[in-house]
Amino acid sequence: MWIRVTVRGNSMSPTFADGQELLARRLLLRSPRRREVIVFRVPDAELPHRIKRVAAVAGDPVPAWLAPSVVATHVPPGFVAVVGDNARSQDSRQLGLVDCRDIVGTVRA
Template sequence: MTAAAPLLLATAALLVLAAALFLARGRLVAVTVRGYSMSPTLMPGDRLLLLRGRRRVATGRVAVVVAPHPEHGWHTVTGPAPDLRDAWYVKRIVAVAGEPVPRWAGRCPGTHVPPGMLVLLGEQPGSRDSKQLGYCPEDKLVGTVLFRLRAAAAQHT
């Protein structure tokens, strides 16, 4: 191996990393949890890494969606822009298109989730979610959580 080989490998690794960061730019977003609707899994101050888009939509995943209209739910929301992080909700996906509608989801008519819809649930009983708001259209999905970047200081024991 020549003396230039390690330099070449390091340069190649940097190029691959730069390309990956370029491709991920705009698709990965760090968000901070506010509120207790997803506790004890997520606490206020937790930092999450979010993958924008609908690629990883599946039952059991934690999702970030555009906040619903206070009275009429998600169907009347025409905004806000997806980068207004104060207007996002963090909830768990409990059913996707074609799956049975959970019994507790009284505002979700039918026996199976319609195409393009999600049933969402917070982990606290008082959480505003599909129990009160009905189906969430997939086009209100900002993205899904990949993992927690950082737990809130002194919150988790």
């Protein structure tokens, strides 16, 4: 199943532009992979979905740039660390690790 999402903001620039429409395929039987671009829900956020790149998956060491804000040494099962393509993006440093249950799908470029 496919869903259409619209990029809001510049967090994924230069890969995706503000206002650009993307297709995302729902994840059904597999976990996201490193470097995939995912769409996920953020509870209590003003935007219904976020679009970010997977930086680390369950079992991976927590990336050094994220280590100060995450207590664990490895990404726990059922979670991923995400990063935006823009250096000023809001990502796992601010949002924390993303629960895989909140992932809506993976973007197909």
